[in-house]
Amino acid sequence: MPLRRLYRLQRARLTAAPLVLRPALGWRGRVGQALLWLLILGGIAGGAAWWAYHEGEARALGRLSSSEADVADAHRRLLGSRENEARLRQQLQVAEAARASLAQSLDAAQRDAAQAREALAFFDTLLTSNDRTEPVRFVACEFDPTTDAAHWRYRVLLVQGVDRTEEIKGDLVVSIQLRQGAATRKTIDLPKQAISVRHYRRIEGEVALPSDTRPVVMDVRMQGSSGVLAQCQKKMGGV
Known part of the structure; x- marks a missing residue:
């Protein structure tokens, strides 16, 4: 039967394998073994921490570069806005100066017209005064x-x-x-x-x-x- 044959093969392998005797570990051995496992685990954790640190540093540098690019772009836009503001302020000053000049010209023209009307009324009064x-x-x-x-x-x-x-x-x-x-x-x-x-x-x-x-x-x-x-x-x- 297959199970009986498998059992016989397993017993034959065990009988043919040499018998190795391992000495029992004392407390020092167990401590050393524990320390060895701690060192292995610490190395694995240190490697993981080192990889995480460098990965985070790379990501932070990427974000910093992106932020610097955004800041530079905002600075360029700010300079452009200031140039536009200065140009608009200059145009406003020119327009105000032109308006003030036109207002002065209008006032002068109104005064001249008033004087002309007054002179005309004056001479008209002289001409129409018969008595x-x-x-x-x-x-x-x-x-x-x-x-x-x-x-x-x-x-x-x-x-x-x-x-x-x-x-x-x-x-x-x-x-x-x-x-x-x-x-x-x-x-x-x-x-x-x-x-x-x-x-x-x-x-x-x-x-x-x-x-x-x-x-x-x-x-x-x-x-x-x-x-x-x-x-x-x-x-x-x-x-």
Whole structure:
């Protein structure tokens, strides 16, 4: 039978093998054997640790190189952004300078236009003033607020009569009637101005009004040695 034959072959091999006697290990041998196994295991662990260290170092160097490349790319982008910012700031400064120049040109043009309109109105007033039988008369009498609500500007224009070439001298007296509150009125007189008129004379000035008041009437007179030579009144809202 196969099992019986296998058993016989196994017994024959055991009978033919030489008998080897191994001495029993003492405690020193067992300690040495344990130390040997510890050294083997330590070597294996050290090799694994060395491999893991170098592998981690290689990976860390790879990540460091990638980070350095990212930092360099970010630095290049930052430099590009700063160059764009400087260029845009320069363009903005140029645009602001151009805008300021245009604003100055516009202001100058508006002032020139205002002066031209004023000169045109002045000469138009001279041309349309037909009644010149008196020695001198007012042909313009204006009283308007300035940009500051507390200050008002007056403008008057005196013209000599026809065929009068001698200079006329006198004093300009300006009086302003004010209203304070509902019905209270008071009058302020500006200092007299010594003036002379030959052909025409344009006079203007500013006056500061007391707070909580508003002008009602401006009265302007030119006084000479013989009395009032000319007079005009400007009522707020109409003459």
